[in-house]
Amino acid sequence: MILDSKIPEGDIKDKWENHKFVNKLVNPANKRKYKVIVVGTGLAGAAASATLSELGYDVHSFTYHDSARRAHSIAAQGGINAAKNYQNDGDSVWRLFYDTVKGGDFRSREANVYRLSQVSVNIIDQCVAQGVPFAREYGGLLANRSFGGAQVSRTFYARGQTGQQLLLGAYQALMKQVNSGAVKLYTRREMMEVVLVNGKAKGIIVRDLLTGKMERHAADAVILATGGYGNVFFLSTNAQACNVTATWRAHRKGALFANPCYTQIHPTCIPVAGDYQSKLTLMSESLRNDGRIWVPKKNEDAKAIREKKKTPEDISEKDRDYYLERKYPSFGNLSPRDISSRAAKQVCDEGRGVANTGYGVFLDFRDAIERLGKDKIEERYGNLFEMYERITGTNPYKSPMMIYPASHYTMGGLWVDYNLMTTVPGLFALGEANFSDHGANRLGASALMQGLADGYFVIPYTLAPYIAEESEKVTTDHPAFKEAEQEATDRINKLLSINGKRTPVSFHKELGKLMWDKVGMGRNEAGLLEALEKIPQIRNEFWQNVKIPGSGAQLNVALERACRVADFLEFAETMAYDALDRDESCGAHFREEHQTKDGEAVRNDEKYTYSAAWEFKGVDKKPELHKEQLEFENVKLAVRSYK
Amino acid sequence: MKLKLNVWRQKDSVTEGAFENFNVNDVSEHMSFLEMLDVLNEDLITDGKEPVAFDHDCREGICGSCAMSVNGYPHGHRKGTTVCQLHMREFNDGEELWIEPFRAKGFPVIKDLVTDRSAFDRIIESGGYVSVRTGQAQDANSIPIRKENADVAMDAAACIGCGACVAACPNGAAMLFTSAKINHLNLLPQGQVEKNERTIAMVEQMQNEGFGSCTNHYECESACPKSISINFISDMNKAYIKSKAFGKAGI
Known part of the structure; x- marks a missing residue:
């Protein structure tokens, strides 16, 4: 498989503008004929749903919460970066770009990062117009603070509740569209499978968490904005329900998973x-x-x-x-x-x-x-x-x-090209669910920026070229839907039938401890090999000894947890393989074999200046590695020093 | 410490519920209230019994998912605290606790401690936003906002939408929630344009959802985990009367 990142030609400053111009558009009158599924209602998902529906697409939005206002974006405290240079302290789009590439320890894609820095300024404008009550100075203008990894004050904030206020802004924009009938919102639904027809994403299977009923939803494109996998460690700052299921299920259907070993420790x-x-x-x-x-x-x-x-x-x-x-x-x-x-x-x-x-x-x-x-x-x-x-x-x-x-945060995620499309045509990934912008380490106050950039300002432009070229319409009567639904139903029935002795949480704890000890803040070859030996053992025991009371036709919190833990138990192995393959220290990935006398990370640019994208080959089989070589034309590869 | 729990169990929205008694031992004072319930649930699952269902997610007091009353107090007795951040050091060894879902006509019970709070979403849907499309915004600093106004708007915007105000109110009113959102937006210049339509639409949606009206008990403010002020309710009432009296066009 050749990974085509589809980075536009030209000077880095012009790439996005040129790309927007040459991209095919969809006629406004035709947009309503295209149905788009968005899974997740955090910053990226809610922003994408609101914006795509404003453009005229028929948007169907899904969340496993009881309301679109609860996603974990809400818990971000500190702030959101933007290259506004309101403080006159030397900030610029270029400096934010530079800081982000350097902060990511030269393992991100320059063109994506530059675009992120460019649209950062629009995000603040958009949020203020929505009524987000950012902190202000006595003169009535916006206040800023400085944040880790930067020497300028470019962080906008709303007390210690910036994520909450930005999410409420996006949620309100979404509810405005729900009110106008442009978005259909489905709450308490968990995505169980992505449905592929002729290799393209054409829908999803969701489980209604209250009735246990499986539902089929067909669409012309599927967008996953389902967050990160930090709960693989069991203990993390993530919310309890955060999980890898949606992205992992997509991965099993052919979407490559990139850089899973890049996990940020706060x-x-x-x-x-x-x-x-x-x-x-x-x-x-x-x-x-x-x-x-x-x-x-x-x-x-x-x-x-x-x-x-x-x-x-x-x-x-x-x-x-x-x-x-x-x-x-x-x-x-x-x-x-x-x-x-x-x-x-x-x-x-x-x-x-x-x-x-x-x-x-x-x-x-x-x-x-x-x-x-x-x-x-x-x-x-x-x-x-x-x-x-x-x-x-x-x-x-x-x-x-x-x-x-x-x-705290996971930089890795589904591999996406410049258009945020995964290796499965018609399947897109936004926000923390993708891998593209933060390289091996994310700077503070940049997660909110990326989620909103992807949702408000990138996907609305990059979805159209795919939609414009794709003509095959499918309905939920297609056999692929029946097959995918059966897969999900079988999985649930299997889990319920085991009737073993241990709770789903006990397995999650066991996995989490192993991952924290061996694939956590410091990693070495022996530890990673040990993890690779033990993860399948925990997984095997799980499938023989998990206990889930109650039935699948009701609200069943133990069953929900078991489904998520089952996917973590598969995902964890790929994460360990990735950490083992990357025989260097970079950003948040610290291989103890590669450090200076003072304990500083030592990168190996000659061998590892690539994004590692893993292809699913089956459970208990080693995933196959594909490499996207990274070019640094604008920020010179250098040893990251904060001394 | 040891505790005696009386937990509301209800199979689904149509079956009648009842309290079930549990004894929990080895409760550490450093546990959060929900962690204490986690431990209970682990034991229940191991015994092949259904765990107690309750909504929860962030466990840091911001997502607004968790919602239960402890000894009659929504989120428990500690002021300004969600139940996920209530710690067991607030209780005494040997204490007996009564744990119930939020009780209100507007919040039907789904299962055990889980209730349906979608009425709040419909109130927001009716007008709790500024009608600006993505891409239409001008530079963020082009409209200065008095710091005091921005601060009060933020006080209102801090609402997490948990519903404790409704559960605490003897009338089952949702006026603290609704007024918090109305005031957050109405206080800002960006929200001024649609002020009258928003106020009327949200207040009327609130009434249509079956919530009661405020009769100044102040229970909502006292139960609110974000300590949102009841003054917002009088501001909302004023705005509603003005909007009705002078028409949607405003004066």
Whole structure:
């Protein structure tokens, strides 16, 4: 298979404009004859549904939530980047492009990143027009803050609830279209299969989560905006329902899965407290603007804190190691996520961690409160401090927070070309579900940007060329629908018939722990081989020993979980294969074999300047690797340094 | 700690429900309320019994999915907190808890603690937006907005659409939810153009969904996990009367 990224010709600054011009259009009167399915109602999905229906397409939108307002985009706290340069601090489309390529450790596609930077400015305009209440200055104009991995203030925000406000904007735009009859919205439906006719995506099979009934939906194109797979680690900052099922089911039907090993670990989460834990809570990275990260210099001090024999206040200034400021003086506490996360793991592995598990570091606001006053800190981070206090029972105004890295975002996803189309014609992937823009590491405040860019400004242009050329119409009577529905029904019946001894969650936990230990923040060959040996064992046991009470013809939360875990158990293996194949350290992918004396990642550009796209060959079979070579014509390949 | 739970079990929307009793042991004070229910559910599944169904997702108090009353309080007794962020340190060893779905005419029970809150979506659908198509927007800084107005709009926009206000209200009113959205948009210049149509449409949709009316009990504000102010309701009433009196064209 040859991967054609379909990058337009010409100078990088003109590619998108040229592409939009030469692309075929669909006559406005004809658009309503084309039905488009959008799975997912997060930022990318809701934005795409709203915009495509405004253009005239017959849009059918699906979510497994009870409402289109609940997707996990809602939980993004910190902000959204845009190259507006309102602060006059030297920002530009080019600088955002440059920062994103560099931040992605030179493993992303330049043309996609440039386009993302270009449309970033339109996103802010669009959201303000929708009534998104971004933070403002006293003069009435928009406020900005700085964020990890950047030296300019280009992040727009709505208190600590930016994702919520942007999602509500997109949700409202979607509901406006539902009201006008242009979008048909289906809630509490989970996608079980993509339906292919003659190799092209022509519909989906969904399960109604309340009745268990399978439904067939036919369309001229299918768009997946179904988010990432961070819950492969069981514990992550993702919402409970986030899963890999939609993208994995598409992958099994022929869509290549790219760079699954690129999983971002967020440096500022609340540390694990116990076995019962269901998720890890993220504290916005914006806290790093004013908080200072440290651990004790001496192991015995750290031990005393763990055993509650000493408090952080007992450690004098000279005995504290502000390790990010020490190692990366120019970026300090604002160093990119992967670097900050690994640095935290390193000090904890040295025995200097402070949480009761030994895996935690301090994020201290003492100096900021002294410098700016408690009021200013409260204005900036009040809701985050309150959330921290609610969860941990500790007051961060008085005592430093404790944080530790956790799985947060996945850069990998379905392989897509410049038009966001997967290797299955007619099947598109947007937002976190695709792989295209962040390379091996995503910068803070860029996920919201990408989701909205794909939904509002890219897919409306890149869907038309496919639709304009594709004439075959199918209905749900086509045998392919019957076949796909049968596949899904059989899977559910099989799960229900096992009647073993263990709960779906117990398997998820077992898989998650293995993935975190062996395919997590640090990876090595021996560990990856061990994971590849153990994942099939867990999977086999799952299919023999899972227990699901109740029937498939009702709301059955255990069954829903089991379906998702089943797909994670297949996906995890491909993720480990990818991590094993990429015998270099880049961005969030850290192979312990490849590091400098100081523990910095060492890339191997000669061998690995490619995106790895995996083809499904069957369960228990090694997937086949296809490579998309990456060209860096505009940002010179360089060692990423934040020192 | 040990707790005695009385959990509402209901097979589906048509079957009558009842409380079922469970004893849970080994509850850690660091658990969230939903994690305590997770542990109960794991035990139920292992015993071949159906787990307690409840809506939940983000578990960080922002998605608005989780919705249950604990001892009669929507989301439990702690102020400004969703039940997913309520931690067990708020309870005492040996306590008996009553866990129910949000009770309101507008929120029919689907199963156990899961209710149908789609009425909220229909209220938004009736007018809770600015009618701007993608691509039509001017530069974001071309209309300055007073910081105070933007801040109050944000106070209203913080609503997570969980429905606690309805469950807390003796009249089953959805006025805090509806007024939060109306005020969020009406306070901003972008929302001014459609202010009258929006206010009338959303208020009337709210009434058509079977929600009651506000009689100033203030229970909604007290139960709201985002502490949204009841003042928005009086602002909504004022806007509604003006819109009706002066016609949709406004004055």
